[in-house]
Amino acid sequence: MALLVSSWSNGVQSVPKDYVMPPERRPGDFVSACNEIPVIDLQENPKIDRSDIVQQILKACQEFGLFQVINHGVSEKMMEDMRVLYHEFFNMPVDDKLRGYFEPWSTTGCSLYTSGVNYAKEDVHYWKDTLRHPCHPLEEHTPSWPEKPARYREEVGRYAVEVRKMGFKILDLIGEGLGLNEGYFNGVNQYQTMAINHYPLCPDPGLAMGIDGHTDPNLITFLQQDQYGLQMCKDGKWMGIDPIPNAFVVNIGYQLEIISNGKLKSAEHRVVTSSTTARTSIVTFFGPNAGLPIVVEPAKELVTSTSPKMFKSYQYNNFIADYLAYIRKPFPPSGTPLDPYRV
Numbered sequence: 001m002a003l004l005v006s007s008w009s010n011g012v013q014s015v016p017k018d019y020v021m022p023p024e025r026r027p028g029d030f031v032s033a034c035n036e037i038p039v040i041d042l043q044e045n046p047k048i049d050r051s052d053i054v055q056q057i058l059k060a061c062q063e064f065g066l067f068q069v070i071n072h073g074v075s076e077k078m079m080e081d082m083r084v085l086y087h088e089f090f091n092m093p094v095d096d097k098l099r100g101y102f103e104p105w106s107t108t109g110c111s112l113y114t115s116g117v118n119y120a121k122e123d124v125h126y127w128k129d130t131l132r133h134p135c136h137p138l139e140e141h142t143p144s145w146p147e148k149p150a151r152y153r154e155e156v157g158r159y160a161v162e163v164r165k166m167g168f169k170i171l172d173l174i175g176e177g178l179g180l181n182e183g184y185f186n187g188v189n190q191y192q193t194m195a196i197n198h199y200p201l202c203p204d205p206g207l208a209m210g211i212d213g214h215t216d217p218n219l220i221t222f223l224q225q226d227q228y229g230l231q232m233c234k235d236g237k238w239m240g241i242d243p244i245p246n247a248f249v250v251n252i253g254y255q256l257e258i259i260s261n262g263k264l265k266s267a268e269h270r271v272v273t274s275s276t277t278a279r280t281s282i283v284t285f286f287g288p289n290a291g292l293p294i295v296v297e298p299a300k301e302l303v304t305s306t307s308p309k310m311f312k313s314y315q316y317n318n319f320i321a322d323y324l325a326y327i328r329k330p331f332p333p334s335g336t337p338l339d340p341y342r343v
């Protein structure tokens with residue numbers, strides 16, 4: 001199997017040839033973290049009207065497709081525990097990390113893989129290792145999770161439950177902004193997956209990439225980060241996302257763009273590497289189960305004579321197959337994976 005970057009990169013002086021991106025895929029000029037991306041405070045406050053928060057979120061989803069939330073209800077202690085746990089995980093001997101995991105990328109089981117979703121088909125690799133596993137229903141999935149560190153299943157299980165509460169709270173606010181019935185997203189979007197991405201120190205961040213520009217294929221993503229590296233593209237320009245302590249970055253995925261009938265937009269984002277700080281992001285994805293033929297389409301309430309249906313109805317498992325075929329191509333063609341789905 002392909003070796004994890006973290007197993008060989010410590011102390012390397014230059015980026016190996018098969019990690020050197022062609023010039024058009026390199027990060028380009030350094031982009032620093034900025035403060036233009038909305039930060040929304042979810043603290044319940046009698047002085048703040050819920051409708052104000054709904055409007056702030058809606059505006060952020062329309063203009064950026066990405067925002068950060070603070071006072072979101074997931075405790076700081078729990079977020080700190082996750083940082084410590086995954087630091088320990090990625091520093092374990094490689095045999096401990098690998099034992100028992102499937103490889104490569106899997107939508108239904110636990111996997112530990114390096115670079116992108118299909119290493120064998122890539123011509124250049126990403127400077128990244130990922131641990132990935134489903135999280136809901138917990139009892140069904142925890143047996144496939146890592147056994148080391150010993151507290152892994154218990155701590156990550158608690159975190160997954162808290163992130164789930166926060167996530168559905170945010171989805172309710174988004175649904176309210178769109179004018180959908182309460183609980184609209186509780187139906188088929190029950191699938192919850194975590195991906196923990198580890199980006200080791202890179203000797204020459206100008207040549208390598210953590211992840212290329214992409215939009216998440218699922219409904220919505222909640223990301224915990226403590227180091228800079230994540231960027232989003234707005235109007236053709238990359239903007240750095242400030243790693244605010246204990247905030248979550250929320251980004252809209254393709255399914256939410258489609259369900260909202262194009263009212264919300266999904267955010268293109270990427271990760272650059274650093275020669276001074278290794279970075280670990282703890283990412284939770286919500287969406288339909290990618291293994292099932294679940295029908296996704298614009299919400300009927302949002303299709304009217306003045307707002308005609310912008311996307312076709314389709315099955316989510318087919319969408320994921322198309323998405324993977326697209327991102328496995330060495331040089332994505334112009335357009336996006338959404339193009340074939342537009343009416």
Ligand code: OGA
Pocket residue numbers: 195197211216223225230269270271281283
């Ligand atoms: C992803 C992703 C960003 C990060 O896993 O889809 O965009 O910061 N991750 O790791």
Ligand code: NI
Pocket residue numbers: 214215216269
């Ligand atoms: Ni992403």
